[in-house]
Amino acid sequence: MTTLFIADLHLDPGRPQITALFENYLASDEVRHADALYILGDLVEAWVGDDDDAELPRRIARAIRAVNDAGVPVYFMAGNRDFLLGEAFARRAGMTLLDDGTVHDIQGRRTLLMHGDLLCTDDVAYQAVRQQVRAPQWKAQILSMPLEARRAFAAKAREDSRAHTGSTMESIMDVNDGAVAAAMRQAGVTRLIHGHTHRPAVHPFVLDAKAAERIVLGDWYEHGSVLRVTGAGVELRGLATG
Ligand code: MN
Numbered sequence: 708m709t710t711l712f713i714a715d716l717h718l719d720p721g722r723p724q725i726t727a728l729f730e731n732y733l734a735s736d737e738v739r740h741a742d743a744l745y746i747l748g749d750l751v752e753a754w755v756g757d758d759d760d761a762e763l764p765r766r767i768a769r770a771i772r773a774v775n776d777a778g779v780p781v782y783f784m785a786g787n788r789d790f791l792l793g794e795a796f797a798r799r800a801g802m803t804l805l806d807d808g809t810v811h812d813i814q815g816r817r818t819l820l821m822h823g824d825l826l827c828t829d830d831v832a833y834q835a836v837r838q839q840v841r842a843p844q845w846k847a848q849i850l851s852m853p854l855e856a857r858r859a860f861a862a863k864a865r866e867d868s869r870a871h872t873g874s875t876m877e878s879i880m881d882v883n884d885g886a887v888a889a890a891m892r893q894a895g896v897t898r899l900i901h902g903h904t905h906r907p908a909v910h911p912f913v914l915d916a917k918a919a920e921r922i923v924l925g926d927w928y929e930h931g932s933v934l935r936v937t938g939a940g941v942e943l944r945g946l947a948t949g
Pocket of ligand 1: 748749786787788822824902903904
């Protein structure tokens with residue numbers, strides 16, 4: 708009995724070996740025998756809309772649908788790179804969309820699931836942009852643009868993101884401990900799983916006199932990274948490219 712978590716794959720046509728690793732992993736016995744697979748955001752480097760007819764989204768849909776068809780439920784929570792991913796693609800891929808901040812029972816333990824960017828409250832500039840682009844009106848306006856214009860827009864957004872990341876202090880781009888405690892307290896949990904920061908680790912700490920832990924998923928830039936949760940505990944593991 709194992710539940711699997713991945714995030715921050717940043718799948719992109721420019722890194723075909725990582726796309727292949729993703730496809731191979733989803734076809735593996737570990738995934739096909741899991742209780743569930745959770746993808747906690749930034750599955751792709753950029754998402755321009757569910758109507759994108761490029762090869763990558765088709766391959767992703769095929770790989771995920773095969774997992775679902777094998778009887779393993781797949782859950783997807785949007786990250787800051789793929790928040791335009793919607794119900795149409797989720798249906799095509801056979802996965803269930805989750806809101807950021809969902810609480811699920813994972814192997815007998817109530818667990819708060821987040822992408823992680825909402826916890827980075829010290830990055831005030833980022834949070835302001837996030838609020839703007841997540842507004843339904845803004846999303847509708849972007850999605851009404853022609854596909855080519857959206858692709859150009861996404862490329863520009865990636866440039867801006869790189870410039871911001873390059874000029875912002877490391878500590879500001881990590882989670883804020885107060886925001887973590889507040890989110891877990893509000894959800895009434897002692898375990899949180901998130902991605903986004905690309906700092907894979909298990910952080911035990913004390914929350915209101917109770918043992919708590921925050922588990923951070925790793926990114927897939929150089930190799931894969933997966934979290935396995937069983938009734939006995941958690942394990943973060945790397946996946947080598949073929
Ligand atoms: Mn992210």
